[in-house]
Amino acid sequence: MIARSSFLLALAMLTACAQTGPLTGGQENADLARRLTGTWTGDLPCADCEAVRTELSLRPDHTFEERTEYLGTGGGIFTSLGTYLFISDSTLVLEKARGQRVGYRVDGDRLRMLDQEGGRITGDLADHYLLAREMDATDRGAEHSVNIALVRDKMLRGVDFMASGNEPGWWSEIDLEEGITFSRMGDAEPFRTPAVEPERAQDADVMRFRATTESGTLDLQLVASDCQDNMSGEPFTNHVTVTFQGGRDTVPSTYLGCGRWIAPARLHDSWGLVRFNTDTIDPGSFGKGAPYLEFQAAEGLVMGSAGCNSLTGGFTPGYRSIRFGDLASTEMWCMGEGVMDFEARFLKALSGGRFDLSFTNVELTLRHADGTELVFRRMD
Numbered sequence: 001m002i003a004r005s006s007f008l009l010a011l012a013m014l015t016a017c018a019q020t021g022p023l024t025g026g027q028e029n030a031d032l033a034r035r036l037t038g039t040w041t042g043d044l045p046c047a048d049c050e051a052v053r054t055e056l057s058l059r060p061d062h063t064f065e066e067r068t069e070y071l072g073t074g075g076g077i078f079t080s081l082g083t084y085l086f087i088s089d090s091t092l093v094l095e096k097a098r099g100q101r102v103g104y105r106v107d108g109d110r111l112r113m114l115d116q117e118g119g120r121i122t123g124d125l126a127d128h129y130l131l132a133r134e135m136d137a138t139d140r141g142a143e144h145s146v147n148i149a150l151v152r153d154k155m156l157r158g159v160d161f162m163a164s165g166n167e168p169g170w171w172s173e174i175d176l177e178e179g180i181t182f183s184r185m186g187d188a189e190p191f192r193t194p195a196v197e198p199e200r201a202q203d204a205d206v207m208r209f210r211a212t213t214e215s216g217t218l219d220l221q222l223v224a225s226d227c228q229d230n231m232s233g234e235p236f237t238n239h240v241t242v243t244f245q246g247g248r249d250t251v252p253s254t255y256l257g258c259g260r261w262i263a264p265a266r267l268h269d270s271w272g273l274v275r276f277n278t279d280t281i282d283p284g285s286f287g288k289g290a291p292y293l294e295f296q297a298a299e300g301l302v303m304g305s306a307g308c309n310s311l312t313g314g315f316t317p318g319y320r321s322i323r324f325g326d327l328a329s330t331e332m333w334c335m336g337e338g339v340m341d342f343e344a345r346f347l348k349a350l351s352g353g354r355f356d357l358s359f360t361n362v363e364l365t366l367r368h369a370d371g372t373e374l375v376f377r378r379m380d
Contacts, residue, residue, distance in 0.1 A: 036092070037232050039149040040111050040131035049073045056094075056111070056131055057150050058084065060232040061169035061257075062185055064094055065153070079157075083169065083185045091118075097189065109133065146234060152298035155262050161222070163240040165257020166231050172220065172242065172259070176320075180211060182218055182244060184255070191216055191246050198319070207319060216246020224318075227258035236260045237316060261317040264357070268297035270304075271364050271376035276346065287336055291346055292379060302327075306343040308334030313351070322366075323354040349374070 037060045043051035050072035057065045066080040082096045090106040091114070103114035113129040115121050121129050134149050154162050154173065161174035169185040176195060183190035193211035200207050205224035211217070220242050227236040236258035245252040273281050273291040283290040286307035293304040295315070303312045306329060313327035327347055334340055355366035355374075362378045 036106070036111075038147060039134040039153075041134050042131040043071070043128075044113065044131075045125040045128050046070060054131060055134075055153075057153065059150070059164060059171065060229060060234075061164045061166045061171060063164065063169060063171045063183065065150075066094070066096075067153070081183065081190060104131070146300075148298055151260075151262060155265050155268075155298050158265070159262055160264075161259055161261050163220070163222075163236075163238070163242075163257055163259025164229070165240070165242075165255050166229070168255070170242065170255045170257065172240075174209065174220070180209060180218060180220070182220075182242065184244075187247060191218060191244070193218055216244065216249070217252070218246070219243040222259060229258055234258075261319060263295070263297040263300070263315075263317040263322065264359075265297065266359060267295045267322075267357070267364070270294040270379040272379045273346075273374060274363075274377045275373075275375040276342075276349075277371075277373055285336060286339060287334055291343075293376065306346050308332060308336075308339055309343060311347065318354070320358075321354060321356050324350050324352060327351040 036058050038058065040056045040058065041054065043053050046052045049070040053069040053071055055067040059065075062083055062085065064082055064084050066082075067077055068080070069077045080096050082094055084092050084094045086092050087103075092104050092106075094102045094104070096102070103118050104111040105114060105120075106112075107130065109132070111131040113121065113131075120126070151162075158175055158177070159173045160176045162172070164171040170183065172180065172182045174180050179195045180193045181190045182192075191213075193213055196209055196211045198207045198209050207222045207224075209218075209220045209222075220240065223239040223241075224237060225239055227239045228234070229236065238259045238261075240257045240259040242255040242257070243252050244255065271293050272283075272289075273293075275281060281290050288305060288308055291305055291307045293302055295302050300314050300316060301312075302315050302324070303310070305311065309330040309332055311327050311329040314325040315322045316325070327350055329343070329347055334343070349368070349372050353368050353372070355368050358365045358367070364376045364378070366374045366376070
């Protein structure tokens with residue numbers, strides 16, 4: 001158990017951190033942050049509801065996102081953002097909005113919630129105040145893999161781009177329709193801007209978002225190139241440079257990190273091909289129905305059929321676009337006039353190609369810079 005005085009002293013240090021900068025814990029804290037990075041879930045006891053369904057995502061940059069749902073009340077899902085610090089080699093404290101703080105202790109392969117004094121919760125329900133790690137790509141043992149649970153969560157919230165960095169810790173989200181959010185460890189509230197159109201370089205894959213509000217000025221530069229988080233080792237697709245002045249700043253500060261584009265949630269569906277350039281697709285011309293694509297948007301995977309043979313592969317989201325990897329297909333001989341020729345053209349058009357994305361009602365259109373256009377309709 002953590003003594004009340006020790007816990008309150010740690011919270012006082014955490015408060016001071018908001019004024020003076022991050023509280024550093026050395027390599028041990030960095031190692032512990034790496035080990036705990038991921039999503040933790042559980043149904044915590046509740047006095048006025050069935051349970052508090054909790055999903056806590058801990059990031060290696062010492063920021064967190066918590067989603068809670070009070071089961072049985074119909075009250076919806078609440079999201080909290082903030083920072084966390086370690087006050088010992090096994091205890092962390094979440095700092096939420098308006099000074100609210102919650103402690104957790106590492107308990108084997110679980111996180112155990114602490115009481116307001118930093119001690120273990122007692123009583124009949126004591127062993128229900130636990131969160132378990134959610135299995136995702138990271139937990140299945142893939143070295144330096146993408147945190148799929150975190151990407152899926154942001155996708156469902158409509159986030160188009162996510163970025164973060166370390167030393168000092170910061171994170172940012174871009175919603176192309178709503179605006180930009182930026183936060184640093186120790187900030188009381190995130191800095192938010194309205195939606196802005198990016199500036200794009202003519203001769204390089206570089207994009208810049210600039211915004212000024214009454215609270216400050218923000219400049220995000222995205223460079224499309226492989227980037228690896230220097231704490232977690234997670235791979236990203238963009239180097240990100242942030243220049244920010246706001247809140248307690250007297251001069252602009254620069255922050256470096258990595259980021260990635262996130263596929264739109266509505267892409268996560270099955271789409272049947274209805275037009276390939278000027279050719280309208282007749283499902284009856286194919287022995288197994290019209291070609292289709294099924295996207296697993298958060299995972300960056302695509303599968304489907306070219307009309308007879310199955311196909312599978314990966315894709316990478318971009319700014320209102322996707323780029324397919326090399327698609328693989330089965331090699332069966334297919335009956336029907338022109339079916340094999342069509343399959344070859346279809347796979348060649350998609351494989352390795354970058355396409356602008358657009359949605360209209362139940363249709364998805366993919367447009368390539370060479371003029372190739374494919375129109376799909378959402379399948380029932």
